[in-house]
Amino acid sequence: MPAPDVLEISALLDRFERPLVRYAQGITGDLESARDVVQETFIKLAHGEMNVSADASPTARHTEAWLFTVTRNRALDHQRKFSRIIPMPLPEDRPSSAPGPAAVLEQRESATALFRLLDALSPNQREVIRLKFQNDLSYREIAQVTQLSVTNVGFLLHTGLKKLRELLRQQAPEDFDLSRSLP
């Protein structure tokens, strides 16, 4: 695939740099490292390193998935390199070392309760939920990014959402009327 030109890169930067930095930060835990990772990702894209099979034309979705994939791999490499590893146990669920739901909920405003509840999930649950609902990737795209099977992605989403519902019930039964918080 020919390298995107400056205009295309610029447009992709405008569209994806923030979601990618946020995603990478979720893996590295460090903003500057996340920025470095995303910069490297875009440089790879600029150098035409996005592989597309001969019978497939690069679509926006494909490019998006590729960007997330490379960002993730780079972020994990970065984590390994700097020994700040956030393990990504796959596919089985694993208890999170994050503060318990009660401690979390005491510290958070109700408006951000759902968002903060993600910390109570395991990293891989959190990751697939972010990819699904924050970046609007499909099961298949999440599977491509995380190099998991679609089945595993479905399992992680299923268990993650189930856990979130339970946490919300524990937080405040009256708040569990999810429809009330919808715009």
Place this chain on the structure above:
Amino acid sequence: MNADDPKFTAHALGEDEDLTPAERAGIEAFMASNPAAAAEAAETKELAARLRAELPGEAAPALDEKQRATVLHAAQESGAKTKIVPLPRRTKWFAAIAACFTLAVLVGAFFPPFSKVPKTRKSREAVSQLAALPPGPAGETRSAVKSPAPSAPVASEPAPSDPVAAPEPAATPAETKTERSAGETLALNEANPAPGAVTAASVSPPAAGGHVEGAQSPAVPQTDKNAAEERESLERLAKLAHLEKKTATLLQSSASRLQLGVEPALPAKDANSKPLTEKDLLKRIATIDSGLASAAASGSAAPAAPALPPSKALESAALDLARSMVEPSKDMLGKAAPAGSAGLGEIAPEAANGTMIGSGVASDSDAEKAKQPTVIDALDSKFDQEANQAVFVGEVVVKDPEFNVWCDKLTAFTKHEEKNGKGGKTPAKAATPKPANGKSEPPRGGGLDHAIAVVTEEGHRVKIIQDKIDPDTGKLKHGVGFCNWAYYDGNTGDIIMHGSPDVTQNSDRCVATAPNTVITLNRDGHMIAKGPHRTFVIDDSTPKTDDVTHLATPQPGSIPNPVTPGQQ
């Protein structure tokens, strides 16, 4: 089937792509027969909707400007296709170009002063051609320019109207030296300009006691001249005045460029050693016009002057000379620079005050042409030897022969002198001066690789000025650009402006209509816009006093139109 099945959740989330029709039918049948399962599916959908509504609102930092610039530079380096957006051309511009050719026809009147600028081999050839001209108007004009003072040696040159005056010898060494000296005076980009050499005298209007008055006295002895000779003298004087005006225009253009980068060579100064501003120059041009009007008025009754011999070769040579006065070196600042020269990146910290002088502009084929400095002023600076990087912060002003840049922060990356394999690791080299003995050793890198200019203060904009000679028309392109950040590619000479760039080049203004529009000013003066933008073409048809069309249509009391053979 039960509700605690990932496929059940996938169905609730609309992810039916990987479900078989049988599975979908089974899930729907299960929910229809099991209200609890249906309620659970509804909860999943509601939770998904809430996640979609709230998660995107999480803070998402962007890359910093430098990182963005690096990415875009990588895109450009990897063969990005660029689309040159030609600026709209108007029919009337062709008239202006035609006027340029008209100017070329009249170029005989311009030879003497241009011959004072033997910057290049071409220009010296032109000088030789000029020297080979028969005596007469040209020689007289030249001497008048060269010797405004009565004591000047050229006062002994034969008067132009002297019928027995022998042709000037072809470029005697002494004359060549004199011409070169004068050329160095006027050549704004010469490397070693004499301080104050280009003074008010060299561009002086008649009222300033300059050449016009000085020329009139020795060259036109009234007692020995008949009316025709007087008319001829006046006409030549007028040509000389026009020449002065054109010279002033060139000086003005060059001064504008010099404000960008050739500070030591800033030429035009008045008697108080103050740099001549555009206003000063225009004022003097007006003064010239005023004196010219008087001269023309006094000579209006005189018979027509003899024609100047036109010469195509000389016209071309003179145009080359004119261009050489304002055209910067094409080898500037980049890898095209010959060995021994350096680009902007060779930044030599002169002192701890933040003023940096680099060895600047690469010379052209003329070995005598020395380097011009690139000056960087800043409040603070930092150097990284290993990274070949210099960072200038605070009120940064870059003055380079090719452009001027104002910004809050400039990061310059010099080329790696040596590369070891793929890694391209560069051995540490002396990028930081040693101020111990008060003298700094200029870092010797491979020149500037790239630089990034950004603004850090709210409301600030990076400002860039670039003056170039249009290779097609030979006319000066004066470009002024504003943007949020700019990338300079030392290899190509391109200045790439990002962040709502707004560039005005002569009468054309290109304004970005989207934040991601990129406007590039190429080394050759071409403007390339990528992304949504709007172009304004300003009607500059109103002739200016220094417009070339002025020559073709002289106004009463203004510069006479030189007469060509056959017109008498």
